[in-house]
Amino acid sequence: MRTKLAVALLPLMLGAETASAPPAAPAQDVRFVTLGTNSGPIPNPERAEPANLLKVGDRNILIDAGDGAAWQLAKAGVHLPEIHTIFISHLHFDHTGGLFALISQRYQMLEPSPLAIYGPPGTKALVDDLVAAIMASSMGGNNMRAFMPGDPAANLHVTELTDGAEVALGDVKVKAVRNTHYVATPGGDAPDALSFAYRFDTPHRSVVFTGDTGPSEAVEQLAKGADLLVAEVMDPDISLVSIFADNPDTPMMIRDMIADHFRREHLSPQEVGEMARRAGVKQLVLTHDAIPDDDIPAARETIAKYYAGPFAFANDLDSF
Amino acid sequence: MRTKLAVALLPLMLGAETASAPPAAPAQDVRFVTLGTNSGPIPNPERAEPANLLKVGDRNILIDAGDGAAWQLAKAGVHLPEIHTIFISHLHFDHTGGLFALISQRYQMLEPSPLAIYGPPGTKALVDDLVAAIMASSMGGNNMRAFMPGDPAANLHVTELTDGAEVALGDVKVKAVRNTHYVATPGGDAPDALSFAYRFDTPHRSVVFTGDTGPSEAVEQLAKGADLLVAEVMDPDISLVSIFADNPDTPMMIRDMIADHFRREHLSPQEVGEMARRAGVKQLVLTHDAIPDDDIPAARETIAKYYAGPFAFANDLDSF
Numbered sequence: 001m002r003t004k005l006a007v008a009l010l011p012l013m014l015g016a017e018t019a020s021a022p023p024a025a026p027a028q029d030v031r032f033v034t035l036g037t038n039s040g041p042i043p044n045p046e047r048a049e050p051a052n053l054l055k056v057g058d059r060n061i062l063i064d065a066g067d068g069a070a071w072q073l074a075k076a077g078v079h080l081p082e083i084h085t086i087f088i089s090h091l092h093f094d095h096t097g098g099l100f101a102l103i104s105q106r107y108q109m110l111e112p113s114p115l116a117i118y119g120p121p122g123t124k125a126l127v128d129d130l131v132a133a134i135m136a137s138s139m140g141g142n143n144m145r146a147f148m149p150g151d152p153a154a155n156l157h158v159t160e161l162t163d164g165a166e167v168a169l170g171d172v173k174v175k176a177v178r179n180t181h182y183v184a185t186p187g188g189d190a191p192d193a194l195s196f197a198y199r200f201d202t203p204h205r206s207v208v209f210t211g212d213t214g215p216s217e218a219v220e221q222l223a224k225g226a227d228l229l230v231a232e233v234m235d236p237d238i239s240l241v242s243i244f245a246d247n248p249d250t251p252m253m254i255r256d257m258i259a260d261h262f263r264r265e266h267l268s269p270q271e272v273g274e275m276a277r278r279a280g281v282k283q284l285v286l287t288h289d290a291i292p293d294d295d296i297p298a299a300r301e302t303i304a305k306y307y308a309g310p311f312a313f314a315n316d317l318d319s320f
Numbered sequence: 321m322r323t324k325l326a327v328a329l330l331p332l333m334l335g336a337e338t339a340s341a342p343p344a345a346p347a348q349d350v351r352f353v354t355l356g357t358n359s360g361p362i363p364n365p366e367r368a369e370p371a372n373l374l375k376v377g378d379r380n381i382l383i384d385a386g387d388g389a390a391w392q393l394a395k396a397g398v399h400l401p402e403i404h405t406i407f408i409s410h411l412h413f414d415h416t417g418g419l420f421a422l423i424s425q426r427y428q429m430l431e432p433s434p435l436a437i438y439g440p441p442g443t444k445a446l447v448d449d450l451v452a453a454i455m456a457s458s459m460g461g462n463n464m465r466a467f468m469p470g471d472p473a474a475n476l477h478v479t480e481l482t483d484g485a486e487v488a489l490g491d492v493k494v495k496a497v498r499n500t501h502y503v504a505t506p507g508g509d510a511p512d513a514l515s516f517a518y519r520f521d522t523p524h525r526s527v528v529f530t531g532d533t534g535p536s537e538a539v540e541q542l543a544k545g546a547d548l549l550v551a552e553v554m555d556p557d558i559s560l561v562s563i564f565a566d567n568p569d570t571p572m573m574i575r576d577m578i579a580d581h582f583r584r585e586h587l588s589p590q591e592v593g594e595m596a597r598r599a600g601v602k603q604l605v606l607t608h609d610a611i612p613d614d615d616i617p618a619a620r621e622t623i624a625k626y627y628a629g630p631f632a633f634a635n636d637l638d639s640f
Contacts, residue, residue, distance in 0.1 A: 041425040043394035049421070067421030068388035074363035091457040093424035100450065101369070101387030101417025105361040108413045125456035129449050130420065136445035137411040 030205040031055045032228060032285070034314040035072035036064075039234065039290035040094020048072050048316050049094050050288055052209065052230070056172050056202045062086045063198065063209055069098035070105055075317055080106050081113045085169060088119030089211030090181060090195035091126065100130045107134055107152045114155045118167060118176075120194035124158045131156065163194065173201040177222045179213035184264040197222055208281070212288060214264045215271045223279035228320060231272050233313075234290035235299060236262035242292075266290070269299040273306025284311035285320050350525040351375040352548060352605070354634035355392035359554065359610040360414020368392050368636050370415050370608055372529065372550070376492050376522045382406045383518065383529055389418035390425055395637055400426050401433045405489060408439030409531030410501060410515035411446065420450045427454055427472045434475045438487060438496075440514035444478045451476065483514065493521040497542045499533030504584040517542055528601070532608060534584045535591045543599035548640060551592050553633075554610035555619060556582035586610070589619040593626025604631035605640050 036048030049066025163178040181195035208223040356368030369386025483498040501515035
C-alpha cells in the first residue's frame with residue numbers, strides 16, 4: 001500500500017512530467033545536431049561515440065546511441081524524458097553502447113513517458129536483454145525497487161524494420177533503406193543482418209543520414225534532392241597505411257580482407273562527394289569521422305572536386 | 321576455417337595487444353582520478369556520471385562505471401583493454417549505466433585481455449544480461465560476427481562480494497564494507513541489497529571510497545588513518561527546499577520520506593567533515609557532488625569547521 005502510494009506520487013515529488021503522448025511535431029525549426037562524431041569503437045578523447053539528434057519543432061529524435069548519448073543530449077539541452085523516439089542504424093556497439101545508460105537512467109528518474117525504438121532485426125532482443133539487466137539490478141540489490149515503476153519495459157516499444165520500411169511520426173515521415181555496410185565482411189552473409197540509412201521528411205526540410213555504409217545506389221536514391229545529407233567518411237588508404245605500419249607482419253590475405261572492408265563498407269571523400277552530387281543534395285555534413293586532422297584539408301579538396309554545394313566536417317554538438 | 325584464422329589474426333591486424341595477464345602492481349605512483357563527479361541519474365552537462373580510476377603503478381582499477389565511463393577513461397589516457405578490474409559500489413544505474421558500452425566496445429575491439437568485475441549481489445545477473453545483449457546484437461544483425469571472439473563472456477569474471485569481503489590484487493588489498501545507502505528507502509529491506517564502501521591499501525598509499533552512503537560507523541572504521549578519503553556529499557536542506565519549491569503540493573508524508581532518504585542515505589558537509597576527522601584521514605576529496613555551485617563556499621566552511629586537513633571538491637578528471 002505504502003509502496004503503491006509512493007510510486008503513484010513519485011513523478012510529482014521528483015518534479016517529473018506526468019505521462020503524456022509524444023508532442024505533435026509543429027512545422028517549426030528543423031535542426032540536426034551531431035551529438036557524437038567519432039568513428040568507434042575505440043574511445044576518442046576528442047569525440048563522443050556516434051549519436052545524433054534531429055529536432056523537428058518540439059519533437060526530439062535520437063539517431064544512434066553510442067556511449068555517453070544521454071550525456072550529449074543533456075549538453076544539447078534535451079532532458080532524457082523528452083526523447084520519445086530512437087532510430088538505430090545498425091547494431092555495432094559504437095552505435096548502441098549508450099542505450100543501457102539511457103534506458104536505465106530514464107527508469108531511475110521515474111519518468112513514465114513513452115519511448116519508441118526503431119532498428120534492424122536484433123534490436124528487440126538487444127533491448128529485451130538491457131531491460132533484463134535493469135530488472136536484475138532492481139531485484140538483486142537495489143534499494144529503489146519500491147520507488148521504481150514495476151516494469152522497465154512498460155513504456156518501451158521496439159519496432160524492427162525491413163529494407164524500405166516507412167514510419168510516420170506525426171508529419172515526419174521516415175524511410176529506412178538497406179545500405180552496404182555489411183556487404184564484404186567474411187561471415188556477414190546472414191540474410192537478417194541489416195544496416196540502414198534513414199531519410200526524414202519534415203514539412204520544411206528533408207534530412208538523410210547514411211549510417212555506416214560504402215558506396216550504395218540505394219542510399220544515393222534515398223538522398224535525392226534532400227536538403228541535408230549527413231554522411232560517414234573515412235580514407236581507406238590513410239587508414240590502411242597506418243594499420244600496416246603498426247603491424248608490418250600482417251599477412252597479405254588479411255591485408256586484402258581489411259582493405260576490402262574499408263573500401264566497400266565505408267565511404268571515401270571522393271565517394272561522399274560523388275554521392276552528394278548525384279543525389280543533388282543542398283548541403284553535406286561529414287561525421288563518423290575516421291580521417292586524421294592533418295588529412296582533413298586534402299579530404300576537403302577531394303570532396304569539393306566532386307560536390308559543388310556547401311559541406312562541413314562536423315564536431316560534437318554542432319547544429320545544422 | 322577462414323573465420324578461425326581471422327579471429328586468431330585480428331588482434332595483430334587491428335593493432336591490439338596480445339592477450340596477457342594483468343600486470344603486477346609495482347610499488348609506484350598511486351593516483352585517484354575522479355572520472356565522473358555528477359550525482360546522477362539526471363544527466364548533467366557539466367559533470368559525467370559517477371566513475372573513478374585508481375592507478376597503482378601500471379594497474380588501472382575502475383570504481384563505478386556510469387554513462388560515458390569508457391570515454392572518460394580515454395580522456396584520462398587509459399586504453400579500454402588496460403582496464404582489468406572494476407569495482408561497483410552499488411547497482412543504481414548512475415553507477416552502472418556505462419558498463420554496457422565498456423564491455424561491448426571492448427568486445428568489438430577484439431581485445432582478449434581479462435576483465436574482473438566485483439560488486440554487490442545482483443552484479444552477476446546484471447553482467448550476464450549485458451553479455452546476452454551483446455550476443456543478441458552479434459547474432460541478430462551484426463556483420464562482425466565472423467570477426468568476433470565466440471563468447472563475449474569468455475574473459476569476464478564477476479565476483480559478488482559480501483559485507484567485509486577482502487580481495488587481493490597483487491600487492492593491492494581491497495576491502496568492501498556495507499554502507500548505509502540502503503537503510504531508509506521504503507522497500508529497501510531486502511537482505512540481499514548491499515551498497516559498499518571500498519578501501520584500497522597499496523604499498524605506499526591507502527584510499528577509501530565511501531560510495532553513496534549516509535553516516536556510517538562501519539565506513540568511518542574502514543577509513544581509519546587512510547591517506548585519502550573520497551566521499552560523496554549532498555546538502556539535504558538545500559535539496560529539499562529546491563524540490564518542494566518546484567512541487568509545492570507534495571504531501572507531508574512524502575516530504576518526510578524524501579527527507580529521511582536524504583538525511584540517512586547521503587552525507588551532509590558536516591557529516592563528511594566529522595567522518596574525516598574521526599577517521600583521522602590525511603586528505604579528503606568530495607565527489608558525487610549534489611551541492612549547487614553557489615552553495616559550495618558555505619559547504620567548504622562547514623567542512624573546515626569539523627575537519628582540519630586538506631580537502632577539495634573534485635571536478636571531472638581531477639587527479640589526487
